[in-house]
Amino acid sequence: MIHPSSRGLTEPFHVMEVVKAAAARQVSHGDAILLCVGQPGTPAPAPVRAAAAAAVTGEVLGYTVATGIPELRWSIATEYALRYGVPVDADEVLVTTGSSAGFQLVVLAAFEAGDAVAITRPGYPAYRNTLLSLGCRVVDLDVGPQTRYQPTVAMLEALPEAPAGLVLASPSNPTGTIIDARELAEVARWCEAHDCLLISDEIYHGISYGRTCASAREFGAGSVVLGSVSKYHSMTGWRLGWLLLPEPLRRPAELLQGNLAICAPAVSQAAALAAFSVEAREELDGHVARYARNRELLLRRLPELGITSFAPPDGAFYAWCDVSHLTDDSRRWCAEVLDATGVALAPGIDFDTAHGNRMMRLSFCGDTGELDEALDRLVVHIAR
Ligand SMILES: Cc1ncc(COP(=O)(O)O)c(C=O)c1O
Numbered sequence: 001m002i003h004p005s006s007r008g009l010t011e012p013f014h015v016m017e018v019v020k021a022a023a024a025r026q027v028s029h030g031d032a033i034l035l036c037v038g039q040p041g042t043p044a045p046a047p048v049r050a051a052a053a054a055a056v057t058g059e060v061l062g063y064t065v066a067t068g069i070p071e072l073r074w075s076i077a078t079e080y081a082l083r084y085g086v087p088v089d090a091d092e093v094l095v096t097t098g099s100s101a102g103f104q105l106v107v108l109a110a111f112e113a114g115d116a117v118a119i120t121r122p123g124y125p126a127y128r129n130t131l132l133s134l135g136c137r138v139v140d141l142d143v144g145p146q147t148r149y150q151p152t153v154a155m156l157e158a159l160p161e162a163p164a165g166l167v168l169a170s171p172s173n174p175t176g177t178i179i180d181a182r183e184l185a186e187v188a189r190w191c192e193a194h195d196c197l198l199i200s201d202e203i204y205h206g207i208s209y210g211r212t213c214a215s216a217r218e219f220g221a222g223s224v225v226l227g228s229v230s231k232y233h234s235m236t237g238w239r240l241g242w243l244l245l246p247e248p249l250r251r252p253a254e255l256l257q258g259n260l261a262i263c264a265p266a267v268s269q270a271a272a273l274a275a276f277s278v279e280a281r282e283e284l285d286g287h288v289a290r291y292a293r294n295r296e297l298l299l300r301r302l303p304e305l306g307i308t309s310f311a312p313p314d315g316a317f318y319a320w321c322d323v324s325h326l327t328d329d330s331r332r333w334c335a336e337v338l339d340a341t342g343v344a345l346a347p348g349i350d351f352d353t354a355h356g357n358r359m360m361r362l363s364f365c366g367d368t369g370e371l372d373e374a375l376d377r378l379v380v381h382i383a384r
Contacts (some may be wrong), residue, residue, distance in 0.1 A: 007133045012349040013129070014346075014347055018036045018345070018346060018347070019036060021338055022344035025338060033344065033373065034344050035344060035346075035371070035374055037363055039231075039273050040317075040365045041366050043235065045235055048271045048274045051270060063263050068263065068264060069095070073091075074118060074271055075088075075276045076278070077299075080215065083205070083215070084214070084215045092245055093238070093242050094242060094245055095241075095263075096241045098240065099229060099230070100130075101227060101261060102227075102243040105256050110126070110164075113134050115165070116137045117152070117162040117163055118156070118168070119139070120140075121175075121354060122172075122175065122320065122351040123169065125350060127240055136164075140353075145311060148178065151166065151178040152166055156196075157190075165196060166197070168184075168200055169200075170201075170202070171213065171314060171315030175313070175316060176315055176317070176319065177313070177315075180214075181218070184216060185214075186218045188222075192220065198222075200215070200217075200226065203226060203227060203231055206231075206232030206233075207291060207315050207316055207317060208314060209313040209314060210314075224243060224245060225244035228242070232274075233275045238268040238271065240272050269286055294317070294365070295317075295319075297372060298319055298375075305382050307322065309322035313364075317363055320359060321359065324358035330359060333347070337381060341378060343378055348360050
């Protein structure tokens with residue numbers, strides 16, 4: 001008899017079920033509009049695609065060193081000087097298979113089984129599921145609009161004991177909210193004073209609407225920073241991310257990476273060398289301008305759906321909406337909406353295990369015309 005381990009029996013990422021249902025709807029009706037997924041509908045920037053093509057034709061593309069090719073580590077480190085004015089050494093950078101694999105490496109490198117790690121609720125579901133799979137205990141910090149859905153020192157002080165780690169995402173998924181630089185500095189200071197490893201997920205940096213995204217790295221080299229080319233760089237499927245690591249975690253994470261993955265994909269590393277170029281940035285900033293237009297459209301039209309309570313989407317491309325006037329079962333409601341309208345929305349239960357049944361997440365990184373059309377359909381459906 002084969003018995004799967006308890007680690008393998010993780011909660012699903014429910015959005016992936018919605019994506020599957022939306023794909024079936026597209027086959028049966030040809031009218032699906034996906035507002036459920038957090039991935040840009042655009043390809044990688046042209047210089048990245050050119051670099052990938054050149055690498056495929058001209059390079060061996062064997063394994064790279066576990067930490068990532070030196071030029072890429074250097075480019076990533078240089079970004080921190082450019083974006084945040086903080087000098088970062090290439091040695092701090094470990095190139096990973098998306099930030100997802102980076103998160104796993106940090107959990108393995110920094111925590112013992114049984115360690116408590118605090119996360120926000122609502123928050124990105126894979127944190128909870130990964131931490132539990134890897135044997136950590138999850139401590140939920142209930143966050144709301146009064147703190148822009150971000151953790152505070154007061155919340156950490158209120159815990160019965162300091163956790164071994166804190167995961168913070170700014171801009172956040174599902175809310176898009178950004179932590180103030182001052183608050184982030186205070187949280188980082190508290191973590192350092194309490195031997196709590198701050199893991200700062202900064203993978204949506206570059207996508208914000210008037211508010212500045214501070215990096216935890218600005219407040220010292222004692223936190224872990226998660227980065228990725230998935231979102232701003234429009235390269236989800238290339239599976240490339242990075243960690244900035246404090247000195248004591250660098251060698252353990254390198255050893256784990258060498259054993260668990262050997263290295264991040266060589267072709268994506270070679271291509272990503274072009275992701276930080278001025279030319280790529282111009283193209284990518286064009287996408288961010290479209291997200292900004294979509295955000296305006298949403299903010300204007302959400303009240304037509306009776307949705308007047310939503311998090312201020314400071315960054316990323318999500319609106320976290322209260323739909324309690326429409327349902328107390330977000331998963332069933334999203335399935336009904338897809339069935340009736342072809343519009344796929346993400347049920348809140350994925351992101352908030354306590355209160356998510358009255359919430360849904362809407363992603364606005366797609367085409368503006370499609371978003372408008374989806375809102376038209378939702379207005380008609382809700383008026384029924
Ligand atoms: C907050 C957050 N962190 C991490 C990830 C994982 O991103 P990737 O592994 O593509 O870098 C996602 C993906 O949606 C996310 O929303």
